[in-house]
């Protein structure tokens with residue numbers, strides 16, 4: 001009898017303990033929307049005949065942006081800015097070679113971009129600096145009534161994210177993150193196919209940034225990227241992976257992310273690259289070589305986001321969609337797979353080989369679901385101008401098209417917030433023993449105002 005009593009007490013105690021140790025959700029705050037402010041979902045502003053652009057940050061990415069922007073009708077580059085004088089002079093010379101008017105130039109100090117943000121004949125500030133300066137520059141631009149286009153990731157923590165949202169709502173200007181991967185031809189077409197119902201209901205989606213940056217580490221100004229990763233744990237570069245799948249899952253267009261949980265490996269290679277590029281030992285390097293994040297949505301869908309820039313793993317953004325009636329995947333080969341009628345005679349030992357589409361069959365599906373915004377002329381031009389195979393050009397082209405036609409942009413400040421928040425929230429989860437973390441509703445209640453993702457056309 002005693003032994004039973006002891007056993008009962010033991011089970012009760014361990015049960016209670018297990019209950020106490022259950023990982024509890026880490027809550028996040030949603031700041032109250034300041035009085036007089038409204039959301040900017042579907043924001044439109046008066047059409048701009050010519051979009052006058054000031055480009056800040058003329059390193060590897062900014063210089064490519066200038067080249068692309070000069071190929072888009074209705075664009076004038078009226079200001080150029082970089083901390084270093086050399087890249088400004090090079091890009092000014094580029095404008096001259098293309099027969100363009102010289103731009104106003106800014107360089108030489110950490111806050112040289114302030115003059116550009118205040119310049120009267122600038123409608124849009126296009127920001128390609130390192131991560132630390134993205135948000136301060138965008139806030140200054142919007143404060144002066146300019147639209148802001150910001151390279152990825154636009155914001156690094158929740159304070160920066162809310163500051164961008166509040167400024168865009170207060171000033172009623174566009175604040176778009178330059179997430180190019182949503183414009184890759186496969187992603188764009190597959191988004192359309194998903195909207196056409198080709199995969200049934202999408203239940204689960206995967207996205208990633210697997211990119212071995214060995215060839216790039218030495219090229220970043222002031223070693224900013226490795227330096228940031230050495231200080232901050234978490235998925236610091238989530239937007240290429242999450243952007244395209246959030247569009248497919250209609251995030252803040254009928255659904256929303258509610259919580260996430262992250263797990264990472266130890267940093268094995270990070271300290272090696274720090275030693276190689278700075279000569280310094282970095283035993284407390286923060287970012288793990290591999291970071292995995294799982295997200296659940298309000299309507300019961302799941303997402304998996306991965307990050308690895310440290311190993312020789314082949315380039316991969318996953319882009320996998322699992323639907324009730326179909327599947328899409330992009331790497332290592334583009335693949336669609338749709339539910340087919342079951343075979344007549346079932347062989348219990350048979351492991352089915354899924355039908356792999358030939359290039360021609362895949363093309364036929366892509367043609368069937370070709371989005372309206374992707375005309376054949378535009379696709380050909382994008383491929384000719386290039387920039388990651390054309391998607392960078394398409395991104396710039398669409399932004400300018402929407403601004404010139406007074407249409408809502410393809411990506412708004414809430415997309416920016418949702419895609420950027422993975423970095424700080426994954427860090428919270430990792431630094432608290434992989435506890436689940438609440439994802440704030442950045443729209444502050446407006447996530448069902450629009451149903452389904454839509455590109456706007458005149």
Ligand SMILES: NC(=O)c1ccc[n+]([C@@H]2O[C@H](COP(=O)([O-])OP(=O)(O)OC[C@H]3O[C@@H](n4cnc5c(N)ncnc54)[C@H](O)[C@@H]3O)[C@@H](O)[C@H]2O)c1
Nearest residue numbers: 057058059060061062082083110128129130151152220221
């Ligand atoms: N979307 C993409 O596919 C993609 C690809 C590459 C880079 N990026 C992003 O583009 C941004 C820039 O990356 P990069 O590879 O060109 O880096 P980079 O180091 O080559 O360029 C950064 C530039 O910013 C300038 N700069 C730094 N501080 C400044 C300041 N206070 N004022 C003015 N200029 C300043 C530097 O002088 C440098 O020229 C990063 O956010 C990166 O994540 C995006």
